[in-house]
Amino acid sequence: MLTVESLKKSYDDTSARASKRRSGQGARVYAVGGVDFEVHDGELFTLLGPSGCGKTTTLRSVAGLERPTEGRVTLGGRVLFDAAQKINIHANQRGLGMVFQSYAIWPHMSVFKNVSFPLEVMPRAKRPARKEIEDLVGQALEVTELAAYAGRPATKLSGGQQQRLALARALVTRPELMLLDEPLSNLDAKLRESMRFELKRLQRELNLTAIYVTHDQSEALVMSNRIAVMNQGRIEQIGKPREIYTKPATRFVAEFIGTSNFMEGKVVSAGAGEVSVDTAHGRMVAHGVERIPAVGDPVLVSIRPECVDLSRERRGNVANEWSGTVLTRAFMGDVVDHIVGVGELEIRNRSNPTLSIPPGTEVHFSVAPDKVTLVPVD
Incomplete structure (x- = not known):
């Protein structure tokens, strides 16, 4: 479904820019140093690694929120980004759903209005009719078990409910691919554990295809169909959770997982x-x-x-x-x-x-x- 090929994202540091001015050359700092992976239909694929390993930059590059330096990203045969051909589809035209670490909930809107907002701001030619919007929002609230809170102000929800609200808002547009950037990191330990199973349940029931970013090894082992362990901008190993745990390919994987x-x-x-x-x-x-x-x-x-x-x-x-x-x-x-x-x-x-x-x-x-x-x- 999704294919990422030779993806690189570099940033020029201050010393490199100074050197470039003096000599016309400059070293690049790579946040992502060339990664390749595929995500299959109905799969929850996790990018796992420590802070600074490049996992969020990779996710944001797929989303269109970062412009990679090199590489190619395709979704279902549609090219989203290709550095060689100078193709870069804007984030709002990629048709992806995204849940951020910060839920970014509109505090002045109700639960219903938060979820309906992505549909209501669509271009007029693509915007569903009001009755269809109501049906789509109702379905999203139903699967996330928030239907009873539709009229409640979003700020009156608990942390776990706000996390599910952010998920419902991403689901309502029926995206081909869901991108989740550490969505459970702001929850307390007990709630985070229960939400892992809740998210996995939703992913299976709705047959969602998703990329999940986390630094939490337990979270990755519980939720993932496959895991890509990242370190210093590169992928060290890709495999099923049991394979990653029992057959680590490198010392870093063996140390980081368990x-x-x-x-x-x-x-x-x-x-x-x-x-x-x-x-x-x-x-x-x-x-x-x-x-x-x-x-x-x-x-x-x-x-x-x-x-x-x-x-x-x-x-x-x-x-x-x-x-x-x-x-x-x-x-x-x-x-x-x-x-x-x-x-x-x-x-x-x-x-x-x-x-x-x-x-x-x-x-x-x-x-x-x-x-x-x-x-x-x-």
Whole structure:
């Protein structure tokens, strides 16, 4: 449906402009350094990354609110932007719906008028009849569960209701593509969690195609069909949430998505999906490795805390079993985190709260070979 090709957006910094005046040349600062991705019909595609990684600039470039330096953007075969052909369709002519981080609700209008506004300001030739506007607004309010508040001033809504109002206003024009720029970031933690499922419900029921921007990894994992993890203006990995979490392609992805234990090592044997790695603290065996490295290659071993099996007794008949000492523990309600020291290495374990081992206790821990991920070292 949507295709983004070789998209770049650059800004000249102050020093570059000064240099340009002196020498006729100047370095460019790239907010987006060349990204490629496709969004399929009915898909919620998430751009995930830390502040400053270029995800909002990418979204605004698709919306037409930023003019990219290079690249091409097409929607359903229609070219929205092409730097080479000097095509740039104005934002109000792209037919996209957008929900901003700030809801931008008209405070002097009712809930109904806020939602009807995009229809009422359409060019006369495209503007629906008044009865059709009423029907479209009614449908948008119904699916967002705001029909009972149609006559209420918009400022009298709760935070979650205002977020749904902004969504209803974007939905009412029946856009081909929805763009959502961190729409839940202004909500408190409990409301934000419930709204994740609400938004996902709406997206599925209405078969919406949407691009969702967030820095919240939990939000991305819960809501997305696919995730693009961005870093420094580039996409590090695209994949389904489970794939991104269990098979990170780079160290940045492994660190940014959840928590990981890392060990540097060198491959000593490899073949048939099984790889053995020597680390400074012992040997690790990994099964189900998709990208088999060569013997002698440096790799980064990544292990999720919940994949570390902690025990007071040595079992001896399991792979990847090491010994260590509990350094500290933390009760977190639904889980208990233990930090286990192995020499200078610290391994994090995440266990059911029924297991709580006090600091100073000698323990043994193991990791199933199919839970060991090998990340290439650039």
